[in-house]
Amino acid sequence: MTGRPDEPPAADRSGEPLLRVRGLKKHYPITEGVLRREVGRVRAVDGISFDVYPGETFGIVGESGCGKSTAATTLLRLEEPTDGEVLFDGADVSAASKAELKRFRRRAQMIFQDPTSSFDPRMSVGESVAEPLRIHGMRDRDRRRRIAQDLLERVGLSADDVDRYPHEFSGGQKQRIGLARALVLNPDLIVADEPVSALDVSIQAEILALMRRLQEEFDLAVVFISHNLSVVREVCDRVAVMYLGEIVEVGPTERLFADPQHPYTRALLSSIPTPDPRERGRGIELTGDVPSPSDPPSGCRFHTRCPEIVQPDGYEFEQVHWRRVMDLRAKLDRGEVGRESALDLAAAQSTATAGATDGARATGTPPDEARAAIRRAFDLPEALTDERAEAVLSEALGLVVDGDSDRAAALLAKEFSTPCERRRPRAAAVDDGWSATCHLLDGSRRSEGVEPLPGRED
Amino acid sequence: MATDAKPSDDASFERVDWDALESEFGGLSRRQTAFLGAMAAFALGVAADVAVGGPLPLLGDPAPLDWLFRLTLLLGTFYVVLPLYDDPRMTRHYWRQFKRNTAAVISLGYLAVVFAVGTVGPTFLPRPELDLLARRQPPVFTSVAADVPTTCAGEVVNGMCHGTWQYPLGTNAQGHDMLHLLVFGMEVSMQVGLIATAIIVVVGTAVGTSAALFGGLVDEVSMRFVDLLLTVPTFFLFILIVYLYGGSLFLMILVFGLLSWGGVARLVRSEALQRSEEEYIRAAENAGASKAWILRRHVIPNVSNTVITAATLTIPFLILAEAGLSFLGLGDPTTFSWGQTIADGRGELAGAWWISTVPGVFLFFTVLAFNFLGDALRDALDPRSEV
Numbered sequence: 001m002t003g004r005p006d007e008p009p010a011a012d013r014s015g016e017p018l019l020r021v022r023g024l025k026k027h028y029p030i031t032e033g034v035l036r037r038e039v040g041r042v043r044a045v046d047g048i049s050f051d052v053y054p055g056e057t058f059g060i061v062g063e064s065g066c067g068k069s070t071a072a073t074t075l076l077r078l079e080e081p082t083d084g085e086v087l088f089d090g091a092d093v094s095a096a097s098k099a100e101l102k103r104f105r106r107r108a109q110m111i112f113q114d115p116t117s118s119f120d121p122r123m124s125v126g127e128s129v130a131e132p133l134r135i136h137g138m139r140d141r142d143r144r145r146r147i148a149q150d151l152l153e154r155v156g157l158s159a160d161d162v163d164r165y166p167h168e169f170s171g172g173q174k175q176r177i178g179l180a181r182a183l184v185l186n187p188d189l190i191v192a193d194e195p196v197s198a199l200d201v202s203i204q205a206e207i208l209a210l211m212r213r214l215q216e217e218f219d220l221a222v223v224f225i226s227h228n229l230s231v232v233r234e235v236c237d238r239v240a241v242m243y244l245g246e247i248v249e250v251g252p253t254e255r256l257f258a259d260p261q262h263p264y265t266r267a268l269l270s271s272i273p274t275p276d277p278r279e280r281g282r283g284i285e286l287t288g289d290v291p292s293p294s295d296p297p298s299g300c301r302f303h304t305r306c307p308e309i310v311q312p313d314g315y316e317f318e319q320v321h322w323r324r325v326m327d328l329r330a331k332l333d334r335g336e337v338g339r340e341s342a343l344d345l346a347a348a349q350s351t352a353t354a355g356a357t358d359g360a361r362a363t364g365t366p367p368d369e370a371r372a373a374i375r376r377a378f379d380l381p382e383a384l385t386d387e388r389a390e391a392v393l394s395e396a397l398g399l400v401v402d403g404d405s406d407r408a409a410a411l412l413a414k415e416f417s418t419p420c421e422r423r424r425p426r427a428a429a430v431d432d433g434w435s436a437t438c439h440l441l442d443g444s445r446r447s448e449g450v451e452p453l454p455g456r457e458d
Numbered sequence: 459m460a461t462d463a464k465p466s467d468d469a470s471f472e473r474v475d476w477d478a479l480e481s482e483f484g485g486l487s488r489r490q491t492a493f494l495g496a497m498a499a500f501a502l503g504v505a506a507d508v509a510v511g512g513p514l515p516l517l518g519d520p521a522p523l524d525w526l527f528r529l530t531l532l533l534g535t536f537y538v539v540l541p542l543y544d545d546p547r548m549t550r551h552y553w554r555q556f557k558r559n560t561a562a563v564i565s566l567g568y569l570a571v572v573f574a575v576g577t578v579g580p581t582f583l584p585r586p587e588l589d590l591l592a593r594r595q596p597p598v599f600t601s602v603a604a605d606v607p608t609t610c611a612g613e614v615v616n617g618m619c620h621g622t623w624q625y626p627l628g629t630n631a632q633g634h635d636m637l638h639l640l641v642f643g644m645e646v647s648m649q650v651g652l653i654a655t656a657i658i659v660v661v662g663t664a665v666g667t668s669a670a671l672f673g674g675l676v677d678e679v680s681m682r683f684v685d686l687l688l689t690v691p692t693f694f695l696f697i698l699i700v701y702l703y704g705g706s707l708f709l710m711i712l713v714f715g716l717l718s719w720g721g722v723a724r725l726v727r728s729e730a731l732q733r734s735e736e737e738y739i740r741a742a743e744n745a746g747a748s749k750a751w752i753l754r755r756h757v758i759p760n761v762s763n764t765v766i767t768a769a770t771l772t773i774p775f776l777i778l779a780e781a782g783l784s785f786l787g788l789g790d791p792t793t794f795s796w797g798q799t800i801a802d803g804r805g806e807l808a809g810a811w812w813i814s815t816v817p818g819v820f821l822f823f824t825v826l827a828f829n830f831l832g833d834a835l836r837d838a839l840d841p842r843s844e845v
Contacts, residue, residue, distance in 0.1 A: 078743055105746035118737035122759040128738075131755070132745035138474065141487075146469035163547065181741065184471050218472070 017051035018221045019189060024048050024084035026074040030294060042294045044070040046245035057222045059236030061229060067245040068225045072193045076108055106136055109182035113194035115174035119166035126162025129181045151180040155210060172203035183214065191223045196231060208235055229272050233257050241265045244301045245293055251434030261436040263308040288327050300439060303420035304330055310439055312416045315389045321380060325393065325416060328378045332409040339403035346373035371397040493536045500529060523708045527649050530656040555838035562834030565827035572824060576644030583641055586794060589633030594810040596621040597628040606809040630813045631806055642794035643817055647824060650711055650780040651773040657715030658722055659769050666726025667757050670734055671749060684720040692717045700788050707790040714776055722768050729761045763839035770832035774825040781821055796821050
C-alpha cells in the first residue's frame with residue numbers, strides 16, 4: 001500500500017480483498033426435551049456475502065437483533081458457522097485446522113461493546129493487554145510488559161497504568177485499553193462490535209478519532225458494526241445494511257446514504273434526526289412487527305413491513321393503503337384479528353367517541369359497525385380508490401365479522417398476493433460495488449433489470 | 459528472542475517476529491517451575507516411603523495421612539500464599555476489607571496459633587502415655603477433693619488437691635497431660651479440616667468449571683453424578699467402612715473429602731457459567747487461547763471468591779463431624795482427637811470436670827473462629843465491593 005493523503009482512508013480496492021465472506025450462515029437450533037430434539041432454528045445470520053479490502057473500513061448496520069453481532073463472531077469463527085465460507089487472505093477460515101486458526105487469530109482481532117465486561121477484573125490492564133502475546137508464545141515477561149507500556153502510551157494512556165486494574169478506569173479509557181489489546185498482535189483486521197455504543201457522545205468522538213489514527217498508522221482493515229447510522233457515516237468507507245440475518249444493500253457509504261436504493265435503507269436513514277427543521281417530519285414510519293428470525297417471512301424478508309411493497313397485479317392501490325391492507329392480512333394470518341377482537345374494537349371505539357352514556361350500545365354492535373372498527377384500527381379509508389379492490393376488502397371484512405377469519409385470510413391471500421412474498425429477491429447491481437436486494441430493482445418488475453451479483457442467489 | 463532489533467525497539471509490538479514464537483507451551487514461569495519441583499520432591503518422598511517401608515532419613519516414618527497433609531500444605535502455599543505475596547496491591551486491598559471485621563481478625567490470629575501449634579507441636583511433644591500416678595490432676599490455680607487424683611502432684615491443703623504448673627491444664631483419667639492432648643487434638647482437627655477441604659475444593663472446582671466451560675454432555679453427566687453423590691448418606695457409609703476396616707482418620711478424611719464436593723461443584727458451575735458469558739472470555743478466545751488456558755487464567759481466578767468462602771465454611775463442619783464421630787467411638791482409636799477426649803471425660807464430669815471442658819472449649823472456639831473467618835472473607839472478597 002502506498003502512502004495515502006490525509007483525506008478519509010480511501011481503501012485500495014483494486015487488489016485482492018483481505019476478507020471474503022460468502023454465503024455465511026449461523027443458525028441456532030431450538031431444542032426441546034432431554035434428547036434435545038431440534039424443533040426449529042433461529043436464523044441469526046442467513047447467507048451474507050461481502051468483501052473487505054486492506055485498509056478499508058466496512059460498516060454493518062441494522063436494527064438490534066438483525067444478526068450484526070452474530071455475523072461478527074461467526075466470521076471470526078468464535079462461533080462455528082452453519083454454512084458458508086470465510087476467506088482471509090485467500091485461506092478458508094471456516095475449514096482451518098487448529099494451528100491455522102491460531103495463526104488467523106493473530107491477524108484478526110476484535111473490540112467489544114461493553115468495556116466493563118471485556119476485561120478480567122482479576123488481571124491488571126497490563127496483563128490483559130499482554131495476554132495475547134503470552135498466548136502466542138512470547139515467554140519474556142519483561143518484554144511483554146514493555147510492549148504493554150508502549151501500547152498504552154500509544155492509545156493515550158500512561159505507561160504507569162499497566163499495574164492498575166480495570167475498575168480503576170473510565171469507560172472511554174477502558175475502550176482505549178481494548179484497542180491496545182486488539183493491536184498488540186499487530187493484526188491486519190479488526191472487527192469492532194459496537195465499539196462506542198456504551199460511551200458518552202463526547203468520548204465517542206475521541207475513540208473514533210483514535211481508531212482512525214491507528215487504522216491509518218497500521219494500515220488496518222476494520223469491520224465496524226453499529227446501529228448508529230451517524231457514526232457509521234462518519235467512519236465507514238463502505239457499508240452493508242442488514243435486515244433479519246440478510247444483507248439488503250451494500251455500497252459506498254456516502255453514495256448509499258445520499259441515494260439509498262432499498263426501501264429498508266430508506267426507512268433506516270430517514271430515522272436519523274436532522275438539524276434542518278424543513279427536513280423534519282419526513283421520516284418513514286415502519287408498520288407491522290419485527291418478525292422473529294426463528295420464523296422469517298417468505299419471499300423478501302422485509303415484505304411484512306416494507307412501505308414500498310409491490311402491488312398485486314390488476315389492482316391500483318394508494319401505496320399507503322396497500323401497505324395497511326397487507327398489515328391486516330398479516331394479522332389475519334396470525335389469527336390476531338377475528339370476530340371477537342373486531343367486536344371488542346368496535347365497542348371500545350364507540351365508547352371512546354360517543355362517551356360512556358352510550359356504552360350500552362356496545363353490547364349489540366351491528367356488523368357494519370365492527371367492519372368500520374377494523375378499518376379504523378388499521379387506518380384504512382372508508383373505501384379504497386380501486387373499486388375491485390374495495391369489493392374484495394369488504395367481502396373479507398364481512399367474513400371476519402361473521403367469524404370466518406380463515407376464509408377471509410384465504411381470500412385476501414388469493415386476491416392480494418405480491419411477488420415480494422412469493423419470491424426471494426436477488427441482489428441487483430446499482431453501480432460498481434453497490435447492490436441492493438429488492439424486487440423493485442432486480443428485474444422481476446423492471447425488465448431492464450441488471451445482472452445479479454454472483455454468489456448472492458439462494 | 460529471534461528479533462535482531464535494537465533493545466529500544468523490542469518494546470514495540472510491530473517488531474515482534476511471530477514466526478519465531480509459535481506456541482503458548484514450551485516453557486514455564488518461575489512459579490510453575492517451583493511448583494513442579496515441589497510436586498516432584500513430594501512424589502519422590504512418597505515413592506521412597508513406599509519402597510523402603512520403614513523409617514526414612516530426615517523424613518522419619520510418615521503415615522499416609524501425613525503425606526496427604528503435606529500435599530495440602532503444598533497446595534495451600536502455591537495457590538493461596540504465593541499469589542497473595544506476588545500481588546501486594548491486591549493483598550493490601552483484601553486486607554483493608556477484611557480488617558473491618560474485628561471478630562474475624564481475632565479469629566484469624568487464634569486460628570493461626572492453632573494451626574502453627576497443631577502442625578509443629580506433635581513432632582516435639584512425646585505421645586501421651588498411660589501414667590497411673592498422674593491421673594486426674596486438676597489444672598493449675600484450681601483445686602479438687604484430694605480423693606479425685608490418684609496421688610496429688612501439687613499441695614494438698616484442707617483435703618483439697620491444688621493444680622501445679624507441671625500439668626497446667628490437668629490430666630485425664632489415664633494420666634495424659636491435657637495440654638499435650640490438646641495439641642495432638644489440634645493436629646487432628648487441622649488435618650481433618652484442611653485435607654478434606656482441599657479435596658473438596660480441588661475436585662469441586664475442577665468438575666464445576668469443566669461442566670460450565672465444556673457444557674453439553676460433560677455438563678449433563680457430571681451434574682447428574684453430583685445429584686447422585688448428594689444422596690449418598692455419608693454417615694452410614696462411614697459406619698460401614700468402620701465395620702469393615704476399623705476406625706481410621708485417613709479413611710474418614712477420604713470419605714468426607716470424596717463425598718462432599720458436590721455442593722461446591724454446583725456452586726462453582728453456576729458461578730463459572732455466569733463468568734463465561736463475560737466478554738473477557740470471548741476476548742481471550744479471540745486472542746487464540748485454548749480452553750485449558752481460559753479455564754486456568756480466567757475462569758478459576760474469577761470463581762475463587764466463591765470457592766474460598768465455601769471452603770472456609772466447610773472446614774468447621776468437617777471438624778465438628780470428626781469430633782462427633784470420635785465422641786461416638788467411631789473415630790480412630792490411635793489418635794487423640796478432641797471428640798474422643800471429650801467422650802473419655804464424660805463419665806468424670808462430677809469429679810474431674812476439666813477433662814471434657816478443656817477440649818470442648820477449644821473445639822467451640824475453633825468452629826466459631828472458622829465461621830467468623832468465612833463470613834468476613836465473603837464480605838472482603840465480594841467482587842461487587844471491588845468497584
